[in-house]
Amino acid sequence: xxxxxxxxxxxxxxxxxxxxxxxxxxxxxxxxxxxxxxxxxxxxxxxxxxxxxxxxxxxxxxxxxxxxxxxxxxxxxxxxxxxxxxxxxxxxxxxxxxxxxxxxxxxxxxxxxxxxxxxxxxxxxxxxxxxxxxxxxxxxxxxxxxxxxxxxxxxxxxxxxxxxxxxxxxxxxxxxxxxxxxxxxxxxxxxxxxxxxxxxxxxxxxxxxxxxxxxxxxxxxxx
Amino acid sequence: xxxxxxxxxxxxxxxxxxxxxxxxxxxxxxxxxxxxxxxxxxxxxxxxxxxxxxxxxxxxxxxxxxxxxxxxxxxxxxxxxxxxxxxxxxxxxxxxxxxxxxxxxxxxxxxxxxxxxxxxxxxxxxxxxxxxxxxxxxxxxxxxxxxxxxxxxxxxxxxx
Numbered sequence: 001x002x003x004x005x006x007x008x009x010x011x012x013x014x015x016x017x018x019x020x021x022x023x024x025x026x027x028x029x030x031x032x033x034x035x036x037x038x039x040x041x042x043x044x045x046x047x048x049x050x051x052x053x054x055x056x057x058x059x060x061x062x063x064x065x066x067x068x069x070x071x072x073x074x075x076x077x078x079x080x081x082x083x084x085x086x087x088x089x090x091x092x093x094x095x096x097x098x099x100x101x102x103x104x105x106x107x108x109x110x111x112x113x114x115x116x117x118x119x120x121x122x123x124x125x126x127x128x129x130x131x132x133x134x135x136x137x138x139x140x141x142x143x144x145x146x147x148x149x150x151x152x153x154x155x156x157x158x159x160x161x162x163x164x165x166x167x168x169x170x171x172x173x174x175x176x177x178x179x180x181x182x183x184x185x186x187x188x189x190x191x192x193x194x195x196x197x198x199x200x201x202x203x204x205x206x207x208x209x210x211x212x213x214x215x216x217x218x219x220x221x222x223x
Numbered sequence: 224x225x226x227x228x229x230x231x232x233x234x235x236x237x238x239x240x241x242x243x244x245x246x247x248x249x250x251x252x253x254x255x256x257x258x259x260x261x262x263x264x265x266x267x268x269x270x271x272x273x274x275x276x277x278x279x280x281x282x283x284x285x286x287x288x289x290x291x292x293x294x295x296x297x298x299x300x301x302x303x304x305x306x307x308x309x310x311x312x313x314x315x316x317x318x319x320x321x322x323x324x325x326x327x328x329x330x331x332x333x334x335x336x337x338x339x340x341x342x343x344x345x346x347x348x349x350x351x352x353x354x355x356x357x358x359x360x361x362x363x364x365x366x367x368x369x370x371x372x373x374x375x376x377x378x379x380x381x382x383x
Contacts, residue, residue: 030324136346147375162346168358
């Protein structure tokens with residue numbers, strides 16, 4: 001599987017190693033409202049980049065955190081099973097994860113366990129926020145404990161993409177977590193990748209695309 | 224005389240909308256069959272519903288029936304013309320909360336999403352609305368008062 005170059009996106013993912021660049025992935029079942037959340041955060045008029053081949057929508061967002069300019073790429077992914085083969089590329093080099101379920105559909109909550117398991121196979125350490133979306137449909141759900149988050153030791157946010165409750169807070173916090181992770185990353189894979197990159201850089205400056213592919217191969221094999 | 228709509232449904236042959244209503248004067252239940260004209264598998268169900276609702280002969284009977292409901296009935300009729308079974312089109316109509324939408328193709332998924340969008344649009348606060356707040360923060364921290372979620376019940380045995 002890892003040898004199949006088709007799983008590496010044509011996108012330049014090496015840029016996510018630069019200090020001011022972070023990558024945040026949005027995961028969860030189809031129709032839980034991932035895109036609606038992105039749109040609510042970035043507001044009307046924002047034009048994301050559609051990469052339909054990869055079942056992916058990229059939202060670029062420039063902001064400042066503690067006076068430092070940061071560029072965030074939000075990877076809004078498709079939940080449909082037929083895009084399963086794209087998942088390794090989604091996780092690759094991600095610095096934080098926003099994992100969404102729909103409070104009106106139990107199955108989307110139950111499936112969090114699958115999403116989370118897969119996430120941890122590729123990214124054992126990145127911060128992850130669990131998001132209970134569509135609370136506008138039934139505010140009573142905010143009185144309920146959703147044990148999955150607690151069990152995994154993850155923060156749980158109650159949000160509504162429709163009325164905007166906690167949406168901006170969610171993404172701002174996700175960006176902070178992504179940056180904090182990046183700055184103090186003890187993620188084993190990240191260290192291995194940095195080592196490899198330095199090694200490669202010493203060896204040869206060019207062939208950067210091959211390096212990307214090899215690193216990626218390492219990534220998925222270890223996972 | 225006025226009419227109180229009780230139930231509606233469809234007939235496939237010929238494609239018709241059926242209304243069961245009560246005559247206010249006589250308290251009698253009656254059934255009215257309204258054939259759907261100029262309707263094909265390419266028709267716009269929203270427009271067709273509006274046309275029926277404004278129809279000279281039928282409008283008085285349909286006052287208590289929403290256009291949305293008429294639209295859904297037209298979708299069932301159109302689905303039949305497209306070769307779908309009634310079960311299939313009803314399943315698509317009222318999304319089953321336990322259905323795994325990850326398994327659907329694009330068309331089917333778009334259909335489920337369109338249904339969910341109705342609620343989204345109803346509850347939506349837009350930029351420019353008087354009560355719109357971009358960064359709306361609401362705390363739901365009442366940890367102790369929280370009820371356990373029934374969705375977690377089937378896992379309770381593996382908890383420590």
